[in-house]
Amino acid sequence: MRNVVIGFLGTQLDRGKRRGWRPSVQLCAHDGFGVDRLELIHDGRHYHLACQVAADIARLSSETEVRLVQIDLADPWDFQEVYGKLYDFAKDYGFDEDRERYHIHLTTGTHVAQICWFLLTESRHIPARLIQTGPPRDDKTANGTLDIIDLDLARYNALQRRFEAAAREHSALLLGGVETKSPEMLALAAELDLIISHSDAPITLVGEAGTGKSVLAARLHELKLIRRRVKGRLVSVNCATLRGDAALAALLGQRRGMARQERAGLLREADGGVLLLDRVDELAPDLQAALVQAVETGRYFPVGSDAEVTSRFHLIATTADDPAAAVAGGAMRPELAALLSQWALYLPPLRARKCDMQAHVLDLIGQSEHNLDRKTGFNTDAQDAYLRFATNPATLWPGNLRDLRASVHRMATLAERGRITLPMVQAEIARLRTQWAVSQSDPDAALLAKVLPDPDAFDEFDRAQLAAVLRACRESASISAAGRRLFAASRQSKTSQNDADRLRKYLARFGLDWAKVQMDL
Structure with missing residues (x-):
């Protein structure tokens, strides 16, 4: 396999201004690392220096072929320009990995060029390893030092062990220190660790009451702080408590003048941190719409304000049902469900x-x-x-x-x-x-047992209907009041609106009357 090295001409170092050490020249004279071809990238302004370097390499290493590659850069510190031109170079190069082994010389070129080399190599746009050279340290390294860096981190056992140890620590944090044997919980912790590292999209924790969704959300916030994904605090709210006219102001905030004092609102309080919406499916539809806009755009209008407010936060939501099921049941707007479905993760009971x-x-x-x-x-x-x-x-x-x-x-x-x-x-x-x-007892069965000797003798449909009637009777002052409540809709189409008589006839079907119902209930 032929060794091919690609690198920039060092416009200062290759002039020999650092103790006579010239990285592009000495690179080709290292024992144990033969350079069969050097692709020396330069711009037109330094063409003569490139020719001089090529001639000096020929005297030191006659077996090394030097190709001068001209790439003109208006600003070698402009990341967009440098990356774009190196990307085009890599795309058109024609790598032959069956015959040649490729290396990128990192020592020369601006810091921007070095970063671009790393990105192109790490992404395999350039199928190469990295070479870092340095000046001589003693008489034994007359041509300087040379280190080959392989980006396959699996080859570095010590680093790999450190990554694995960190992953175990983060999983232990998410699991609250409990040494779980559950494959589902181990997989959940590993997945959440990756999501937190690479995504800021909303996370939805789905599970029955008491499975630890809110506790896990707090641990996710802690891990986000460790990973420096957020800087702010955790703002937690039970959506079942956001009710009535004040709910929108509690979420979005309220301008002074609309209320006695200005309210920041939950979204503003969570700026830079994490907003935990527990039981998110219990938000009212208008609050769900406002939440979607705030999460997607980072902007919203407080109640009574004509000026937009900006707030960037990470959203964690909890719900008993999968977002899609909540939409089917009418509890969640489709756009909110779509937002929450990207990372909807299930906590097993x-x-x-x-x-x-x-x-x-x-x-x-x-x-x-x-x-x-x-x-x-x-x-x-x-x-x-x-x-x-x-x-x-x-x-x-x-x-x-x-x-x-x-x-x-x-x-x-x-x-x-x-x-x-x-x-x-x-x-x-x-x-x-x-x-x-x-x-877990059946409240309908308990209610019917008070007035019927054998509730199971009736069909389930009749038992459910009778239980609703009995509750209305218990909550009404008279049989007429109970009748008006139970027959409020159908009474409009009746020529005779004797609701009390209709109720007496219904109760009689089960051997009941108003006096017995009132006494037993």
Whole structure:
């Protein structure tokens, strides 16, 4: 394989003004690195110097072919001009990697030229390695030093280990220090690490309540600070609280005169940082439209203002449903869903990663120790019993990590001597089962059970309709008031508007009357 070197003529160094060392000349005289061809780039103003360098190389290394390549640069410090002309040179060169091995000489040329060489080589527009030469250090390096730089970082084991260690640290940060075994969570952390490094587009965290979306968003902000992607703080808001006439002003801000005092607004507060919109699908449609414009353009009008305000922030949103599903359900505008769908990432529920249960329990015990300022731990039999219950397929953890956190903290608080015993675990399991049974019970069935001996004897359609009627009866002062509420639409087409009689007949179908309903409810 022939060695081909491409480099700029050193308009100062190749004149020998640095201890007589001339990089383009000495490059061709290094033992162990033969230069078969040197492509010496120069502009027309330095043609005679290029000829002199070529002649000196011929005397030192007769086997080296020197080709003079004229590239005229109006301003060698203009990045656009230098990169454009070197790109054109590379495009038209005709590299033959089967016969020749290519190198770029970085030592000569302006800093702009060196940066352009690096970019073209790293992107493989030029299939070459980089050469860095330096002046002699002692008598053993009369022709100076020569280092070959290969941009394949995988070849540099120490660097690779450092990158891998940094990646592990960032994954641990995103996972809150919990040593997860879940393939889904490991893949999520790795993907988020890459997204934060290379993208400023909105991130949407999708998952059930209690899966840790808001906590993960705070860790993402911390990692963005570490990566210097943002400088500002995390501004967090639960979108379910943005209601009524003041909601738009809370989001966009409000000019003085429209209110007693001027409001900066959430978007302005997040300038330079991260805006976390928890439960973003609960934003009102007008707020969703305003948010899309602010994210896409970085500009918006505060309420009551004729002057635009600029705010650049990174958006992290959380939602229980995928943005596309939220559009189908009418909860989200299509343009907002499109904005949030680029990086929509799913957090699996706790029941889908029971392999992490022990790690989460021990981590939560550590948090409780810190909060309670005392050492706390499980007895062996108690820990085994709790983990059997926690990892049982029948234990669904409907509140996910929120349920688990509350459960562990309860046991840690009640462990007066710092030990969680088997009876305490058994009592906690009973408490959880009772809580979940109440929260997951059918409210319609509970209501019907108060007035019907056997609710299951009726069709599901009839049970749902009757439950709605019973709620209206419970909330009305009289049977006439309940009838007016229940038949408000259809009564307009009736010649006789006796709503109370219609309601009596409906209740009678189930063996009920107004007195019985009022008494039992």
